[in-house]
Amino acid sequence: MTTAEDKRTLVQEFKLDPDSELRFEIESKNEKVYLVLKSGLAEVFGTELVKGKSYEFTSGAKVAVFTWQGCTIELKGKTDVHYVAKETPMIMYSNCHAALELMRISAEKDNVKGPVTMVVGPCDVGKSTLCRILLNYAVRMGRRPLLVDLDLGQGQISVPGTIGALLVERPASIDEGFSQEAPLVYHFGHKAPAANPALFSMIITQLANTVKERIEVNKKTKMSGVIINTCGWIKGLGSRKIVQRISSAIAFEVDVILVLDQERLYNELVRDIPNFVKVVLLPKSGGVVERSKSARSEARDQRIREYFYGTPKNSLYPHSFDIKWSEIRIYKIGAPALPDSCLPLGMKAEDHLTKLVQLTPNAGLLHHLFAVSFSEKDDDEIINSHVAGFVCVTNVDTERQMITLLSPQPKPLPNNVLILSELQFMDSH
Template sequence: MTEETITAKEYKLDVESELRFEIETKDCKVSVELKLGSAELFGTELVKGKAYEFHTGAKVAIFTYRGCTLEVRGETDVIYISRETPMIQYLNCHAALEQMREKAEEEDTLGPIALIVGPTDVGKSTLCKIFLNYAARMNRRPLYCDIDVGQGTLSVPGMIASILVERPASLTEGFSQSAPLVYHHGHRSPSENSALYKMIIKKMAEVAITSRESNKGLKTSGIIINTCGWVKGAGYKSLLHAAEEFQVDVIFVLDQERLYNELLRDVPSKVKVVLLPKSGGVVERSKTQRGEARDGRIREYFYGGRSPLYPFSFDVKWADMRLYKIGAPALPASCLPIGMKPEDHLTKLVPVAPSPAILHHLISISFAESLEDDVLCTNIMGFICVTGVDPERQVVTVLSPQPRPLPPNNILLLSDIQFMDSH
């Protein structure tokens, strides 16, 4: 390690400025320590005198309202101080949401429901994190719903999920995810089964709204909803569907004026639509980088992040697997039974016989124990990954966060998402 790598460098930030850096070098880590003043990372405050470590793939923007001094140790690919930042606009939006919460408290009504929309790689997940952290710092308990199946900030990719946020996110571990509500979609994009996508969004919205009515803290704290970057054609219609099902009060549009004007035209006038700039530190990712991010999320599910986890590997007999996938091959309209819609095949449960074709695929373990249950809209218990298939012995080897056996009666849902276990 070179002397430059281990030497600490101090950066003095002016009022309302950001220190931005990226780490792309493999097996590299950078530590940041707040020496003077106050600063925050995506709404989470830094503790003075505490060193925070960031690893390969990190893209960090540390913001200060009043000025600060930061000490950075380690080698970064890019590092600079920016005085052009949209954080004041984001803060003003948080203040507007907080006013809506205060009004809801006074009138004993429901708090704000905010939908964050925009194309890919404009900082939607980051803006959600900022709003949630600011709300938690005001002693609120908002619900965070992530309906972006492509990346999966709360679960593995291919799912939608929600959690109750009771405290600001840890700078290293993120939000506490002890009891997420997860629904299976099984694809990288909503377009691969839009009928199922709309169905599980409707179910999540029903659960969210019911939860608000029975939880006083959640009732006024509201909901923050993160969406995918598919904003044209059917993707735009899915955004309108989500806005309608969640009964949103405000839509924040990041970095696309066309989408902003389309929403102004198409949503009810009572819904506020706000156009916001993206942060200058947002970086567009290639298809390869997005794939690596998906693999990283799955690896973290099984093996943990900073706090390591130790998954189990064991064999499961084919006869013990009740495996299904959602979606059957389409039939010509002339072959459909009377009353059946052409898109109904997309929400049909199809039995899957274990075979080498399922190797490396993720499988969701549903809480549903019978086909008579509403399997498609039943939440998910957890995930396993098929790491080996032996047709002669008729067993599959699975990677699991829990020891054997698998739940005996629960239905397993096959996902199109694949993961190559390199451990």
């Protein structure tokens, strides 16, 4: 039975003053909340709200509605948390956009590359959100920037365990983010760089080189520049993480580094980064919440599920088919290093972290994701090549020597070279 108290919470109206923000979260399963802009002007992470249009949000949504001039917002449905914040970092984020826009105008005049901006900081401080805001503001100014995602755990462009780049031509959808058309994706196969630092460094260099080549042939994107999202700053990794940040910045020829909520990291970057790179310290939003390990794991599973099945608003229908073991070549990247005692005297163990190892199909592959490589060769080109997409092994039949694959497209696969990922997905459909 619905009580009078429940009925009062179903429809709520908020009048926001200029430069304030309505923040709300939905944690309850199967709960839906509808957001309507009744009057004034407002935006969600840099994307303008259309007056009178109803926007739907479901479980897991964390939303901030910001207004520069004041507005009236209506919420229909139950939120777990909602409040109006008078203090918000949006003005500082807007100033960053304005500074980047001045750099783009200067780049246009001199016919040179626009600003390459890297966003760094700890886990759960809003790095992805800041990237989204800066990209949306740039697109609204008529720019066509590139988003580069180096955050392995989140998978903003593809599935977790990958890095990639995406041309942003229109503002992100309020509820579904940026259009995922024709992304450039490189396979890493782990949730964190520490699992294979040598491989991570290799594919970052490869991605950086490909990005440089692509922006040279697209004048509008060249002037618009690049926004780079990164993995979270993990306590305890110290100087190794700093070196990783610096090497990534050098690979992409970064002009600006925005540091979110980490004064120590800011000072270390100021000390170690060349003077021609601007390093800026920014506060995080008060609405940012630190996630637990289980919440991160659930978010990864959800991202993989969306890759195959889409979202409630945009359903996808993947294909399931059998394929013979003899029709595919399966590899993993990285092998255990040989101990010194097994090597001839005076010989050093080679680095096996980027060694390509061919696997025989077996029951241990069940539920694992596999990258479908574009490479036709059996060499290091497989490691350095970007991928066509991902499949998941849903059954292994050792008697018939067949495996069953869940795939976004029907048989045949674009290529017969598959690369193992440590990430797994239990298909419950």
